[in-house]
Amino acid sequence: MSEETRARDALVETGRSLFGRGLTFGSTGNLSLRLGDGSWLMTPTNVSLGDLDPARLSKLDGDGRHVSGDKPTKESFLHIAMYRERPDAGAVVHLHSTHSVAVSALADIDPDDVLPPITAYYVMRVGRLPLVPYFPPGDPDLAGAVGKLASKHHAVLLANHGPVVAGSSLAAATYATEELEETARLFLLLQGRAVRTLTEDQVAELRKRFG
Numbered sequence: 001m002s003e004e005t006r007a008r009d010a011l012v013e014t015g016r017s018l019f020g021r022g023l024t025f026g027s028t029g030n031l032s033l034r035l036g037d038g039s040w041l042m043t044p045t046n047v048s049l050g051d052l053d054p055a056r057l058s059k060l061d062g063d064g065r066h067v068s069g070d071k072p073t074k075e076s077f078l079h080i081a082m083y084r085e086r087p088d089a090g091a092v093v094h095l096h097s098t099h100s101v102a103v104s105a106l107a108d109i110d111p112d113d114v115l116p117p118i119t120a121y122y123v124m125r126v127g128r129l130p131l132v133p134y135f136p137p138g139d140p141d142l143a144g145a146v147g148k149l150a151s152k153h154h155a156v157l158l159a160n161h162g163p164v165v166a167g168s169s170l171a172a173a174t175y176a177t178e179e180l181e182e183t184a185r186l187f188l189l190l191q192g193r194a195v196r197t198l199t200e201d202q203v204a205e206l207r208k209r210f211g
């Protein structure tokens with residue numbers, strides 16, 4: 001099986017799994033994957049991640065030109081902005097996962113570091129999560145704002161919208177997005193309680209061990 005066929009199947013399977021577990025809804029969310037020759041496969045615009053067709057995925061060349069398949073996600077520029085700043089990124093996941101979206105709409109969160117280090121796994125998979133100011137979906141300024149943060153952050157949270165997460169592979173990007181969503185859920189569950197988060201030393205130790 002060719003690299004591209006495997007990649008197409010992986011996008012379809014990942015989309016089905018995320019949608020089936022309620023991690024995004026309707027036709028929200030988009031996925032992309034970088035192929036070895038520098039081109040990209042992306043989910044088409046206005047499709048359910050639960051119902052992707054491998055033959056209709058959008059293909060873009062290394063310059064971001066749409067070369068085959070259905071019209072790409074309106075966030076293709078945002079995905080490309082992430083890849084351009086992160087040469088090691090192999091995939092990008094964007095979802096409207098409920099708890100992450102809820103946190104992205106809270107008035108009093110720290111835009112430089114949205115979620116506290118509640119667990120080691122969050123620190124290992126996500127790290128420091130900045131909030132990207134609100135822009136309408138698909139707005140070129142949204143892609144620009146993500147691009148500005150992307151060299152330092154593989155995961156960002158779009159205000160009143162949802163997470164965007166890059167990873168070395170589609171699995172890595174997906175695991176990190178799921179970890180972000182679960183931590184957002186824990187954060188909301190713990191509202192109003194005195195919380196013992198990891199200390200700065202504990203976070204530094206995790207960064208040293210797990211990069």
Ligand SMILES: O=C(O)[C@@H](O)C(=O)COP(=O)(O)O
Binds near residue numbers: 137
């Ligand atoms: O929120 C939006 O409109 C987009 O960011 C999105 O999640 C789905 O858009 P398409 O990928 O263009 O369907």
Ligand SMILES: [Zn+2]
Binds near residue numbers: 029094095096137
């Ligand atoms: Zn979206």
